[in-house]
Amino acid sequence: MKISEMKTSLAGLQAVRFRLPDGTYLPDHFHVTEVGLVSKHFIDCGGVERQETVANFQLWEAGDYDHRLAPQKFLHILALSEKILGRQDLDIEVEYQQQTIGKFGLDFDGTDFVLTLKQTACLAQEACGIPSHQLLSLPQLQGAGCSPGGGCC
Known part of the structure; x- marks a missing residue:
């Protein structure tokens, strides 16, 4: 808000x-x-x-x-x-x-x-070697306050 x-x-x-x-x-x-x-x-x-x-x-x-x-x-x-x-x-x-x-x-x-x-999150998951199957889906990200173009994902 x-x-x-x-x-x-x-x-x-x-x-x-x-x-x-x-x-x-x-x-x-x-x-x-x-x-x-x-x-x-x-x-x-x-x-x-x-x-x-x-x-x-x-x-x-x-x-x-x-x-x-x-x-x-x-x-x-x-x-x-x-x-x-x-x-x-x-x-x-x-x-x-x-x-x-x-x-x-x-x-x-x-x-x-x-x-x-x-929620905490890694902002550079690709740099940390986190497998793509562990990445959050869009609904999970939106639940965490993220939105497309919002700069958090």
């Missing part, structure tokens, strides 16, 4: 709810503790230099059970974050504390924001 899509989705909501990949919901009293710009500049195992930049949201919960983040307040946080993010329409990555800090993609089902699983 991109920032513009989140803004559009928030504008039509009465309440903000996040659902984990296993179907459970984050507690209603969650906080957005950070909105940041995360840039990754790296070389893959095939020697190709790459760069990725995402908007990162950190979700957190405390013992303040009466806290509720209204859609209008979330939109205000996004407006404030433009100081850091600029006006780029970036993909959103979400961090949420579980046994360790989990990183998730984000989707919207018309009612709730859905945290989606992220």
Whole structure:
């Protein structure tokens, strides 16, 4: 999900709810503790230099059970974050504390924001000697957030 899509989705909501990949919901009293710009500049195992930049949201919960983040307040946080993010329409990555800090993609089902699983992958499989029968099919790649022409496959 991109920032513009989140803004559009928030504008039509009465309440903000996040659902984990296993179907459970984050507690209603969650906080957005950070909105940041995360840039990754790296070389893959095939020697190709790459760069990725995402908007990162950190979700957190405390013992303040009466806290509720209204859609209008979330939109205000996004407006404030433009100081850091600029006006780029970036993909959103979400961090949420579980046994360790989990990183998730984000989707919207018309009612709730859905945290989606992220996967690691070798970006230079041919350089690593991975047999072609072990390569993921297009539906598997799309499930992992890849799309034709998206630069991840």
